[in-house]
Amino acid sequence: MFISPLKSSRRVALSIAVSGALALGLATTAQAQVDTGKSAISAVSKQMNVPVNGTFKKFTASVDFDPAKPAAGKAQFSVDVASYDLGDESFNKEVRAKEWFDAATFPNATFVSTSIAAAGPGTYSVSGKLTIKGKSSNVVVPVTFKQDGANQIFDGVLPIKRLQFDIGQGEWKDTSVVADDVQLKFHIVAAAKK
Amino acid sequence: MTDFKSSAAGGRYTGTAIMLHWLIAVLIIGGFWLGWVMTDIPGLTPTKLRYYSWHKWIGVTVFALAWLRVLWRLSHPAPPLPAGMPALQRLVSNAVHGLLYVLMIAIPASGYLYSSAAGVQVVYLGILPLPTLIGPDQQLKVILRLTHICLNYALLGLFVLHLLGVVKHTLIDRDGLLARMIPFLR
Numbered sequence: 403m404f405i406s407p408l409k410s411s412r413r414v415a416l417s418i419a420v421s422g423a424l425a426l427g428l429a430t431t432a433q434a435q436v437d438t439g440k441s442a443i444s445a446v447s448k449q450m451n452v453p454v455n456g457t458f459k460k461f462t463a464s465v466d467f468d469p470a471k472p473a474a475g476k477a478q479f480s481v482d483v484a485s486y487d488l489g490d491e492s493f494n495k496e497v498r499a500k501e502w503f504d505a506a507t508f509p510n511a512t513f514v515s516t517s518i519a520a521a522g523p524g525t526y527s528v529s530g531k532l533t534i535k536g537k538s539s540n541v542v543v544p545v546t547f548k549q550d551g552a553n554q555i556f557d558g559v560l561p562i563k564r565l566q567f568d569i570g571q572g573e574w575k576d577t578s579v580v581a582d583d584v585q586l587k588f589h590i591v592a593a594a595k596k
Numbered sequence: 597m598t599d600f601k602s603s604a605a606g607g608r609y610t611g612t613a614i615m616l617h618w619l620i621a622v623l624i625i626g627g628f629w630l631g632w633v634m635t636d637i638p639g640l641t642p643t644k645l646r647y648y649s650w651h652k653w654i655g656v657t658v659f660a661l662a663w664l665r666v667l668w669r670l671s672h673p674a675p676p677l678p679a680g681m682p683a684l685q686r687l688v689s690n691a692v693h694g695l696l697y698v699l700m701i702a703i704p705a706s707g708y709l710y711s712s713a714a715g716v717q718v719v720y721l722g723i724l725p726l727p728t729l730i731g732p733d734q735q736l737k738v739i740l741r742l743t744h745i746c747l748n749y750a751l752l753g754l755f756v757l758h759l760l761g762v763v764k765h766t767l768i769d770r771d772g773l774l775a776r777m778i779p780f781l782r
Contacts, residue, residue: 450649451722455715489715489732496640579642 434592607675
């Protein structure tokens with residue numbers, strides 16, 4: 403379970419921890435263990451048309467998915483936005499600031515699925531609530547699924563608009579420098595618990 | 597007054613060489629100034645990011661034009677230096693010009709590689725994505741940054757020598773050497 407090192411964020415972290423625990427408690431069936439070492443979540447933005455890739459080094463995720471019964475599936479993610487790594491500490495520090503992620507106030511971005519439907523061979527539409535910087539939005543995430551031995555592998559890209567979540571305020575609202583379109587990419591490897 | 601048209605050196609650079617010289621000169625001065633200003637902006641601001649992109653686009657342009665200029669120079673020799681010029685002055689003149697050519701290519705190249713090492717692709721004019729020749733590399737990034745800065749100070753030094761040459765030939769020698777590189781004289 404994620405524990406925020408930031409004092410001011412304790413209450414938020416606690417509430418997320420509680421809701422996370424509830425979600426885990428509800429999913430009493432074969433819960434898959436997400437291997438965060440093999441999984442990756444990244445956000446690709448465009449700065450003056452230059453693709454800028456950053457990865458979230460810390461996140462927790464729980465996935466409960468049976469391809470035979472997709473509708474019964476559940477997925478939940480909690481991403482530590484302060485762990486966003488652009489490969490340069492001065493940039494990382496900037497995006498943690500109030501105008502961007504405001505990581506001190508909103509330490510986690512979350513996604514909680516509400517329904518999963520088959521969308522084609524090996525592809526599924528995962529509907530759910532995406533919350534970033536305290537702003538929630540209902541999204542439908544296209545996900546491809548692959549069974550690799552005992553592992554379940556999920557891949558997908560979710561295009562979002564950063565300004566919808568107040569990511570980049572003040573002078574950063576100017577989308578001619580940093581585009582509004584951001585792609586959230588994920589590669590999730592989950593091992594079924596025995 | 598110096599009569600620029602009757603250059604003692606005889607002959608002028610070709611129109612293409614003159615155009616490339618001044619075009620590259622303007623781009624280098626603009627790119628150098630942007631580089632100076634942008635690195636002085638604290639933190640991260642949209643203006644800073646914009647300047648960085650413009651700086652890189654200028655660099656890529658200079659790099660391409662510099663190669664064109666080298667090819668042009670190889671196929672169209674420069675007009676000869678004044679006949680009575682001492683050997684040492686010829687050596688200095690050739691060395692400064694040679695090094696300026698080297699830096700016109702080496703400075704954009706070092707900056708480009710620095711950007712690659714920093715994990716930032718160059719998208720020329722925001723339209724054409726150029727290949728990242730090396731992957732993100734923290735150690736190389738530090739080395740390339742220092743290289744880019746040092747080469748630029750070398751360029752600044754050579755630029756001053758270049759200008760001192762102009763001053764010497766115009767005010768002291770009064771040999772009208774500058775006319776070889778002044779556009780629209782003929």
